[in-house]
Amino acid sequence: MKELRTDAWVQWCPGCGNYGILSALQKALIDINRDFSIVGGIGCSSRIVYYLKGSFNVHTLHGRAIPVASGIKLSKPELLVIVSGGDGDILGIGAGHFLALGRRNLDLKVFIHDNAVYGLTKGQAGPTLPLNVKLKAMPYANVHDAINPILLAFVSGYTFIARAYAYHIRELKEIMKEAMKHRGAAVVDILQPCTTYNDLMTREWFEERIYYMDSIPDRSKLFEKMLEKEKIPLGIFFKEEKETFEERLKKAKLYKQS
């Protein structure tokens, strides 16, 4: 198991949800046993690219992990390409790219380290922080409303959508593996406490609310599940087989030639 880890010092705060995600990702990659590449944006979470030995790991710019990962996947289709980024990175500054990836259904795995807060800049509101919530480093309560990553992924066209919890390493690993096995754009929204700056959504707060869905929800119940707020459902919300971007491109080029 050790051979996937680099010797870089892991520099997250004690108790950070990222440790759980790193651990689950490492286990999932070992099980899947494929050549992989991890692309990160900017933020605490994106540092994960330095900790696991991928073939082409990239620490790119804030919000831009998806475009760079797309180029890698199109250039090396045999690679398992993973995007790791925070909610600020993927749903804030990089939201346009997140949406475009759904439309393409390119075979990338997007793992959102979702802690509702900008950690490295010391505690500003992230795009998944609910309206009117005031965290300890904020001057006043949040004046933006929260994005629902699951819904956004659905309307964007992602063909695999799941939610997981950073401290449940075993379950998270299984969901990550499902995402990796899926052919097409997959997103896993990983709920993650930020022990330093998010004094609302703590371990206790999450663990009082989360529960696992028994199975992938029926289409008729899908929106209800996606919108659920009091209790937070975990697991796979949606899964669909659809032509990937690589396949569409190939087909279009062949059509053009004939």
Place this chain on the structure above:
Amino acid sequence: MKVDLSLAVAGPQGSGIESAGQIAIRAFAMKGYDVFGSREYHSNIVGAHSYYHIRVGKKSLKLPLDSLIALDAESVFTHLENLKKDALLICDLKSFEKKPSNIPSMSKALKNRILNAYGDSKLEEVLKKKDLRIVALNLKEMIVKLSDELKKPISSISRAINVMGLSVGLYLIGVGEKTIEQSIRRQFPNPEDNVRAMKIALEKVSKIERGYLPEIKKKKILLSGSEAVATAKIKAGLEFMSYYPITPATDEPLFIENTEIITVQAEDEIAAIGMALGASICGSRVSVSTSGPGFSLMNEMISFAVQAEIPIVITLWMRAGPSTGIATRTGQQDLLHTIFSGHGDCQKVVIASGNHEEAIKDVFLSFEISERFRVPVIHLLDKYLASSIVSIDSLEIENLFNRKNKIITKNFSVPQIFSGLEHDEMGFVTEDPIEREKMMLKRIEKFKKIDEFLKEKYKVYGEENAEVTIVSFGSTKNAIIDAIQQIDIPVKFIQIRVLSPFPRIKELEGKVLCIESNSGQLAFLLRNVDTVARKLNARPIYENEVVKAIKATLEGQKEVILSEGA
């Protein structure tokens, strides 16, 4: 006999004027002439005035015009002041009745200029004040005849008036009927209606005295700047291209999209360059293509490519700014923007091509520099080159494109991780002061090596002991070279090819004249300049304007504004 002709083929956008211009350019090339045709158009789909400005015998543009083929009144009014004495004007009889006040598509500014000069008079009255050879065609009668012969409604064949007017123009200039017909046949997949239109038109002018153009036995190939660069990229072994649609850059990636090369239309320019960098990280030969506004968005990624040492060729087709500016018109306003693009000591290469032939060579050079030194290269071009068509000798074409095996890329060691953060040689993050300094010095040294490697950073043309030395860059080249041959004092021309790393120029002699299509950016870089000639009206620089600038320099003027063009 040395042929040197300037003409314009003008009309409303979307009416077939582009085809007419191309037929004309091809016809001259088929006769073996050097030809250059530049397309001027509005940011509009249908109805606004557009034209091809064509030069036969040379590959730059010159005013005034020897001939104008203008099939609506607006076109005649637009180019009226650019016609030589005794110029040939082919127009529609119907246009004679038009006054500026009843041409709704004409811009207010032009309308006011005409009203000030001539009042709101009929075109016929205005033309009486000019010494021109006017051939007014009864296009309505001709189109009715065509409609009768083909048994097709007028509405379905009305675009043939362009072919009618154009054929008459070409014929009177001295192009034979056979050549015109061949060029028409090559233009349209189903050319018969247009060939018939040409015959009807030529019957009407068979008795008019016409010019003479001797045949030259030379095979010419026609290429637009967009096609030239796209083809060069394909020949150079491009493997991945991404772009976001923007005028005037998009024709080039669209050409590539039609091949097997992976081409992706991204969601914005940031994604376009991000994808290309991702593919480059995996070892693909990559490029993106954009214009000024898109390049603004790409800036953060240029800095990333410098820091993470990722090769990429960024083709920048400049257009008139600032901001959205005039999307369909030319300029050289992004010089400083490219040289200084990217934050944080972001040293990258900028190469500017002077014409189509150089643009082809520079594509190969850009890939080589980019991959050899793992650095972004910005290939600086402009709208004028993108949308102008030029003839190139068929033998030269082969040499130009057959350069792939000349791209020698050093087998660089690549890091384990590609990082935008400061990192050590392996790509791992570091904030250590000694390591940081080492990496800064590595990038600085690399740029020095690039500087040494790029042997020909500028080219010197013209004469020794010059009274005037012109310094310029980019697409002004052909106009300057043609102009200094016209003038009888010794003039030297220094064409800067590599703008970053910026060269130290040794050959400055006499008075220094800087010519550029911007507020004076090159002059700012050069500092010791006697005269700055600036073009600010978003039109190309013409040969005759260069002559004017040289004279102004000799007279001691500090600044000249070049204002010609419609």
